[in-house]
Amino acid sequence: MKKLAFALIVAVVACGSSYAIPILRPGDAVIAIDTDPLASRSSYPGGENPTFILDGDPGTKYLNFGGNFTGFIVTPSAPAQVQSFVMATANDAEGRDPKVWKLYGTNDPITSTDNSTGLAENWVLVDSGTVALPADRLTVGPVVTVNNAAAYASYKMVVEQTKGATIMQVGDVLMYASTDGSGASVIGPGNPIIAVQAAPDSRYPGAEGPANIIDGTLAKYLNFGKTNSGFIVTPSIGSSIIDAFQITTANDSPERDPLSWEIYGTNDAIATEDNGQGDAEMWALIASGLVFLPMERDTVGPMVSFANGDAYTSYKMIFPLLRDGDAANSMQIAEVQFYGVPEPATLALLGLGAISLVRKRRA
Ligand SMILES: [Ca+2]
């Protein structure tokens, strides 16, 4: 521990680059991530289990507290080529209705357990899309066509997004071998069905999203993914070489403060989606270490410097450890700033040619 602290002090002193400028600006593209594996937070009330979507009565529903990425695995009486489906809305809370769906098929025997990730089988993504369920309750929605050329023994339907609520619910689901919802549903009462969810760990309250780390105010970014959560930012200033950062603590709960950090760089276009795992690009580790943030709230922490000579267009910062990971229910920070030098092309655009001196100094 002593060695680490010493190394940190030396690094801060050696930093002292008076030419380094803030790289992040309000409005830069930033998304939330958590690098932990997909996990299940699937759970339902006993009286609202997944069998209730098979009974043909919208008044009985399947409700999953896991929200986005929850769904079900159902095994029809015989293999079927599902080419359309219909959902009926439940009794209340329109925000819980399914909106974005993905349908998978498999011919493997189902070994996934109830409320698991549902990843124990080999699944083929059959089709995906958006279903426009009506605001009316207890009402059958539109026929949704599924582009599917094969028959499968079992299907997994995942609600990637509800209409906005953090709970998912649906009254009934019917699947058809026809493209227009005609004929009898291939799934129905008595078919084996289980609840599943395979969700990224990253998730944040609507008002505490990742854009808050660069908004220039004490508004905070909070991620319930806790350890290994963080963000990906693409500075609008363009390609840059960073070698220092500074974090401002949030308003409360110091146990949620980051304790360790890793910063990665990439020149790939960012393909990771918000709340994804941040692994859709090729990332190079720039540096990692500990950061000793003040216990004081809404306070700017120490300048943390590191050696780096490589330019990148986007950065990924994650926090593997929190100050008190056992006590914390989330990770949170109020602001982050990276310091460094923009690339010459960027400088020219900004009319800052003089700062190219910095490049020489660093050579
Ligand atoms: Ca029902």
Ligand SMILES: [Ca+2]
């Ligand atoms: Ca902020």
Ligand SMILES: [Ca+2]
């Ligand atoms: Ca996590």
